[in-house]
Each structure stands twice: as C-alpha cells, then as structure tokens.
Amino acid sequence: MEIILKKDVEGVGFKDDVITVKNGFGRNFLIPNGSAILATPSAKKILTENLKQQAVKDKKIVDDANKIAKKIKALEIKIKSKVGEGKKLFGSVNNSNVQNELKENGVEIDKKTIMITGSSVIKQLGKYNAVIRLHRDVVFDLPFEVVAEKK
Numbered sequence: 001m002e003i004i005l006k007k008d009v010e011g012v013g014f015k016d017d018v019i020t021v022k023n024g025f026g027r028n029f030l031i032p033n034g035s036a037i038l039a040t041p042s043a044k045k046i047l048t049e050n051l052k053q054q055a056v057k058d059k060k061i062v063d064d065a066n067k068i069a070k071k072i073k074a075l076e077i078k079i080k081s082k083v084g085e086g087k088k089l090f091g092s093v094n095n096s097n098v099q100n101e102l103k104e105n106g107v108e109i110d111k112k113t114i115m116i117t118g119s120s121v122i123k124q125l126g127k128y129n130a131v132i133r134l135h136r137d138v139v140f141d142l143p144f145e146v147v148a149e150k151k
C-alpha cells in the first residue's frame with residue numbers, strides 16, 4: 001500500500017514522504033491516527049505542489065536550525081548530579097536534564113529532539129554523547145559530561 005505521511009512517524013518516515021507499507025499497518029494504524037493518507041494520483045499532485053511552495057519556507061527553517069546547532073556545538077555541557085559510592089548517581093540523567101542544561105545556556109529546544117546514545121538514562125559519572133535532531137537535514141552529536149555536584 002502506498003501512502004503519504006502527514007507527520008513524522010518514528011522508524012517509518014518523515015512528513016510528506018511517499019512510502020510503501022504493509023496494508024494492515026497503513027489501514028489499521030497510520031490512516032486512522034491521521035498520520036497518513038492514501039497516495040492517490042490527485043493526492044500526489046497536491047503533494048508536489050505543496051512541496052514546491054514549502055521548499056522556500058524550508059530553506060529558512062534549515063538555516064535557523066543550523067544557527068541553533070552552531071550555538072549548541074560551541075557549548076561545553078556539564079550536568080551536575082548527586083553521587084553516591086564510587087561513580088554511581090542518586091537517580092539518573094536523561095534527555096530532559098540535557099534540555100535543562102541547554103536552557104540554562106540560552107538555547108531552548110524540545111526534549112523530544114534529544115536522544116542519548118546507548119541508553120535513555122545515565123546512572124554513572126562520565127562523558128556521554130547525545131544526538132540532537134533539529135530538522136531532518138540538521139542532525140549532530142553533542143558531547144556532554146555528567147559530573148559530581150559539589151557538597
């Protein structure tokens with residue numbers, strides 16, 4: 001079944017992609033949830049016209065995302081956390097902690113755009129990496145460090 005995605009679907013595709021999926025997945029999940037529509041010839045024509053118009057707007061969005069990415073890459077992120085025995089943390093560090101640290105440095109992004117490499121939560125001190133996806137064309141790695149909070 002050929003469909004047009006109306007919004008980004010994790011592991012499937014991005015908004016306005018024309019993709020082929022299994023009939024049951026498209027008919028029972030994507031279309032009822034409003035995530036996709038059938039790729040009829042008229043829907044494809046409308047999509048191509050919309051993509052032409054959106055290309056101009058998209059260039060500005062990508063430029064803005066690149067500016068934010070440049071600003072984030074210049075930062076040195078250190079997340080402070082309470083530590084128990086050895087290097088073990090009380091609690092954990094996740095993408096919302098990274099988001100809060102970026103917010104304190106003057107950069108506001110959605111926590112859904114931050115994925116910590118390897119695991120979704122960190123439970124020990126050390127250096128880690130997060131992948132930040134600001135746009136489908138603007139994806140980059142952000143190294144950060146989890147350090148002990150001063151007593």
